[in-house]
Amino acid sequence: QVQLQESGPGLVKPSETLSLTCAVSGYSINSGYHWGWIRQPPGKGLEWIGIINHSGTTYYNPSLKSRVTISVDTSKNQFSLKLSSVTAADTAVYYCARHKEGVDWFDPWGQGTLVTVSS
Amino acid sequence: QSVLTQPPSVSAAPGQKVTISCSGSSSNIGNNYVSWYQQFPGTAPKLLIYEDNKRPSGIPDRFSGSKSGTSATLGITGLQTGDEADYYCGTWDSSLSAVFGGGTKLTVL
Numbered sequence: 134q135v136q137l138q139e140s141g142p143g144l145v146k147p148s149e150t151l152s153l154t155c156a157v158s159g160y161s162i163n164s165g166y167h168w169g170w171i172r173q174p175p176g177k178g179l180e181w182i183g184i185i186n187h188s189g190t191t192y193y194n195p196s197l198k199s200r201v202t203i204s205v206d207t208s209k210n211q212f213s214l215k216l217s218s219v220t221a222a223d224t225a226v227y228y229c230a231r232h233k234e235g236v237d238w239f240d241p242w243g244q245g246t247l248v249t250v251s252s
Numbered sequence: 253q254s255v256l257t258q259p260p261s262v263s264a265a266p267g268q269k270v271t272i273s274c275s276g277s278s279s280n281i282g283n284n285y286v287s288w289y290q291q292f293p294g295t296a297p298k299l300l301i302y303e304d305n306k307r308p309s310g311i312p313d314r315f316s317g318s319k320s321g322t323s324a325t326l327g328i329t330g331l332q333t334g335d336e337a338d339y340y341c342g343t344w345d346s347s348l349s350a351v352f353g354g355g356t357k358l359t360v361l
Contacts, residue, residue: 181350192348237344238287240299
């Protein structure tokens, strides 16, 4: 059974960099699929951030591209998100999920982690 | 403003049928598969329908998906109070991005 678990600071100061990690268990990242990040501001809908595959190929949301870096560590079977120059608008629950390329569904999802941007 | 358009809310009585629409364009729904997600308050979204009309293992056949042109529809029959949740459609876009609808809140009256 594939499981994903997000981890990282729950509070980030404005202008700093948000950093999160998603640990994957029950499946090797090297075996295929893309691995992605999606966020959900409080009371709002889902916003796709980006995806990465095991070889490091990435796709990013154009509206966030200048601030986003997604990387993969196959030795630890995990992937990470960095979002720079954060503002209060980046406050959200951040989810990681497995993405099937070509047919574009996300499953499973991690439980999500709330990141608040505040001084 | 979401790329895919969903009604903010729908409602129906227990036992009835409800449909949730998802409207896009030729840049996304018109040329790519659609998936649907169910989200209960405080929990992560869960894949409900994939590749337009397929159900993952464990999803009851009360849930169905369809697509025509640049629009997709999620159908739920035999509504139960436990179906009250937010529902999101998603697909790929020619801008090389995944996109989601704004979400629809289902109320079972």
